Amino acid sequence: MGSEVIAMSSEAPFSELLRQQRRAAGYSQEDLAERAGLSVSAIGSLEQGLRRAPHRDTVRFLADALGVSESVRRQLEEAAARARGRQPRGDSGLPTSLTSFIERHELDELKALLSDHRLLTITGSPGIGKTRIAIELARRIEDMYDETWFVDLLPVRDGKFVTSQVALRLNVPAESDDDLSGIVRRIQSRHTLLVIDNCEHVVADVASVVEKLLRSCSLLTVLTTSREALALSAELAYRLPSMDATVASHLFLARVQQRDPTWSLDMERLAVVADICKNLDGIPLAIELAASRVSTLGLEALRGRLKGGVTLAGSRDLPARQQTMNTTIAWSYDLLSDVEALLFRRLSVMIGAFTLEAAEQVGSGESLPVQAVADALSNVVEKSLINVDHIGTSTRYRFLESIRTFALDRLRYEGDLENTMLRLMEWLDQKAAVFDSSPPEVIIENWSDLDNVRAAVSWALSNSSYATMRLQQTLSLGSRALGIGTFARPTLAH
Ligand SMILES: Nc1ncnc2c1ncn2[C@@H]1O[C@H](COP(=O)(O)OP(=O)(O)O)[C@@H](O)[C@H]1O
Ligand SMILES: [Mg+2]
Numbered sequence: 001m002g003s004e005v006i007a008m009s010s011e012a013p014f015s016e017l018l019r020q021q022r023r024a025a026g027y028s029q030e031d032l033a034e035r036a037g038l039s040v041s042a043i044g045s046l047e048q049g050l051r052r053a054p055h056r057d058t059v060r061f062l063a064d065a066l067g068v069s070e071s072v073r074r075q076l077e078e079a080a081a082r083a084r085g086r087q088p089r090g091d092s093g094l095p096t097s098l099t100s101f102i103e104r105h106e107l108d109e110l111k112a113l114l115s116d117h118r119l120l121t122i123t124g125s126p127g128i129g130k131t132r133i134a135i136e137l138a139r140r141i142e143d144m145y146d147e148t149w150f151v152d153l154l155p156v157r158d159g160k161f162v163t164s165q166v167a168l169r170l171n172v173p174a175e176s177d178d179d180l181s182g183i184v185r186r187i188q189s190r191h192t193l194l195v196i197d198n199c200e201h202v203v204a205d206v207a208s209v210v211e212k213l214l215r216s217c218s219l220l221t222v223l224t225t226s227r228e229a230l231a232l233s234a235e236l237a238y239r240l241p242s243m244d245a246t247v248a249s250h251l252f253l254a255r256v257q258q259r260d261p262t263w264s265l266d267m268e269r270l271a272v273v274a275d276i277c278k279n280l281d282g283i284p285l286a287i288e289l290a291a292s293r294v295s296t297l298g299l300e301a302l303r304g305r306l307k308g309g310v311t312l313a314g315s316r317d318l319p320a321r322q323q324t325m326n327t328t329i330a331w332s333y334d335l336l337s338d339v340e341a342l343l344f345r346r347l348s349v350m351i352g353a354f355t356l357e358a359a360e361q362v363g364s365g366e367s368l369p370v371q372a373v374a375d376a377l378s379n380v381v382e383k384s385l386i387n388v389d390h391i392g393t394s395t396r397y398r399f400l401e402s403i404r405t406f407a408l409d410r411l412r413y414e415g416d417l418e419n420t421m422l423r424l425m426e427w428l429d430q431k432a433a434v435f436d437s438s439p440p441e442v443i444i445e446n447w448s449d450l451d452n453v454r455a456a457v458s459w460a461l462s463n464s465s466y467a468t469m470r471l472q473q474t475l476s477l478g479s480r481a482l483g484i485g486t487f488a489r490p491t492l493a494h
Contacts, residue, residue, distance in 0.1 A: 014049075015052070027066075036061040036064070053083035062076065094150045096389070102254060104129075106238075110122070114137065118222065120238060121224045123229055123237050126322060126325055127285025128321070129243070134197060134225045144193075147192045148194075148195070150169070152198055155352050155455065164179050167179035194222045196210070197224070203226055207232050210222050251291075252291045259292065276299075276303050289385070290332075291384075292384040306328075325402055326406065332385060344407055346363045346368075347359055347399070349424050353397065361430070363376075
């Protein structure tokens with residue numbers, strides 16, 4: 001075989017690529033058919049473009065038989081995927097993060113495992129990096145699938161809505177009464193990677209949905225994150241460990257430099273950083289919280305304070321890592337200014353991602369004027385207690401769940417929960433007016449607000465008759481907006 005022939009235009013059809021590579025390898029159609037275990041007529045119709053969208057396995061057999069390089073293999077796969085009408089890039093809903101990803105060797109392990117298993121669950125304690133590594137893994141292998149989808153179950157408070165949440169995220173038309181069949185029809189004939197984040201609170205329902213999907217869709221691969229495994233026989237549960245010392249220090253350094261690009265590590269600082277990361281049990285979330293304080297506290301003081309903080313608070317019966325996490329969040333919270341802390345607590349009613357506008361409406365009030373919210377919010381973001389996501393072109397803020405739970409506890413403790421919920425509903429009511437004459441697609445674009453609507457609705461139904469009365473308008477938004485999403489009608493019918 002001569003030197004490798006790459007190329008043609010990157011959009012060349014599969015038929016042309018195949019003919020070119022076969023000739024370059026010096027094979028006749030018969031030779032290739034025999035080596036690939038395919039019929040001669042199959043090769044013929046592929047080269048003539050009569051069969052335009054070969055199955056993934058066919059592509060693999062052909063590439064193996066031709067002995068092509070990785071890049072040519074990719075070209076062939078791409079061409080076949082294009083012909084199969086693959087999902088356009090950016091449609092998967094995979095969140096993009098503003099912060100850098102720090103390489104960990106677990107990623108390669110997970111990648112290998114996912115190629116052998118149709119269901120892989122990443123388990124581990126809060127803040128250990130499950131979501132981040134799942135997203136990164138999905139992004140890196142996205143090319144191997146016709147479609148990749150990301151479904152976050154955090155907003156789903158009741159397990160019976162798991163299926164409808166998945167259907168919603170996969171753009172399964174709402175007309176069908178049976179969401180599961182809708183999903184199956186949608187993905188059955190396509191190589192699909194389905195990422196389901198945050199399964200722990202509805203684990204049994206996820207297990208049942210995933211089991212049915214895997215059974216009906218032979219081309220489906222599922223990647224989930226959960227504090228506990230789904231306990232299905234097809235499942236491989238992978239417990240994500242803490243970051244090892246080197247990776248943890250990298251993360252710490254990256255997060256300090258994000259705020260101060262001139263900051264560097266010498267041997268002395270390195271030792272302190274290593275000590276801090278060890279104190280924080282190598283938990284990425286705790287490391288991020290601590291690193292965000294270096295510029296104001298300095299490294300030595302940070303170490304001193306963390307030692308105090310981590311040994312002082314926390315209840316002894318919690319698993320050690322969770323305790324480290326909680327005490328680090330408390331430590332970070334205690335360092336907020338009064339106004340920042342107030343906003344931080346109030347925003348904890350937001351289960352879904354939220355906009356600045358939402359933060360202004362829900363977070364403002366007594367002791368915090370609307371005009372002060374943007375500044376306070378960016379300070380809290382700066383301290384890593386709230387995250388920023390860019391989904392498509394919009395910017396949204398979001399709590400990590402362990403931090404949100406902490407903030408919500410404090411909000412309740414301060415007696416400010418009911419008031420804040422009412423503000424959330426007021427804001428949702430305003431939104432209802434805005435949406436009054438909007439077509440369903442416009443409403444549905446506001447995914448995250450729908451999550452917040454649902455949170456408010458379920459809180460009000462179970463907590464306060466006054467809130468439920470006040471809810472009438474929110475309910476009308478809810479039934480309109482959530483109705484088209486298929487998942488909320490049963491909740492709203494109470
Ligand atoms: N490998 C990594 N590189 C960079 N940041 C990370 C990494 N792993 C975790 N993080 C960060 O640590 C925090 C907690 O991670 P996350 O994936 O949300 O944890 P979990 O899902 O286990 O609760 C997030 O802010 C995340 O961006
Ligand atoms: Mg997570």
